[in-house]
Amino acid sequence: MASLQLSYDELPIRMKQCLLCFSLYPEDSEIGAEQLVHWWVGEGFIEGRNTSTTMELPFDYLSELISRCLVEVVQRRGYDGRAYSCRMHDLVRDLTIKIAREEGFCCFDDQGRQRPSARSRRLSFTNEADLRSMNKKSRIRAVLMMTSSPIQFNRNIAMFTIKSPRVLDFSKNKLENICIEDLLNWISSLERLASLNLSGVSALKELPFSIGKLRNLQLLVLTFQGIGRLSNLQELSGLKLVGADNKDGCRLAELQNLLQLRVLRVNISEENEIAEEELTVLTHLKQLKVLSIDSEV
Secondary structure: OOOHHHHHHHHHHHHHHHHHHHOOOOOOOOEEHHHHHHHHHHHHHOOOOOOOOOOHHHHHHHHHHHOOOOOOEEEOOOOOOOOEEEEHHHHHHHHHHHHHHOOOOOOOOOOEEEEOOOOEEEEOOHHHHHHHHHOOOOOOEEEEEEEOOOOOOOOOOOHHHHHOEEEEOOOOOOOOOOOOHHHHHHHHOOOOOOOEEEEOOOOOEOOOHHHHHHHOEEEOOOEEOOOHHOOOOOOEEEEEEEOOOOOEEEHHHHHHOOOOOOEEEEEEEEOOOOOHHHHHHHHHOOOOOEEEEEEEO
């Protein structure tokens, strides 16, 4: 444990914060690299460089943690060799929990189990009990849903009293037992929100006009309409593009106002033809560095 502590002590301050994020994941869990780096960017753990895009630097951070044997690679991406998913050894995880508790990064009991309290700054929900035990006075910065099991929601839950989170990730849960209107009204009020993942929420079909109030939103992962109102968006992933006759996805033309967009990952199905005139939208995205197009069969 002493050698692990030394490895941690030698990390730059912001990389230490990135490492402590692993403490919130369940033991032996396989962690998606993109979920991690979105969290890091959303919370402001990444110091920008003029030579790097929004997402290049956090992947460099992850690679550094891997090279120091603090994080293990589970899968790598085939086209560039970057980590696609990773996990943390039990001993390293025990250390991160200990340090996270001591430094107030997040709250754990003596057995290393997460315990929401008024001091909590980051929460990962693994079951409904976590949600019920959440303190209404918490000043949460990051909320991650770690379970796919159905969870009961209503407008009186403590989560809806959180006013200043920077990161929300609901990619693992469909949120089937929640009033979508209540959810969107709450999200639209979160002025500091920088990273939002709603890709798991099955009942969402489009974003309301009120979502345009999220001026600090940089990273968004979803599959539905209404994206064009988020003019400061820098990364957009999982977007389902459809043709003019389809109402269940997003038209390419909706992206024309996203002039800050640097990373765009879209899905196109064979039955949805994109009009040729819509393709000119991409020429207006001068900041775009990464474009990924997947075909759905």
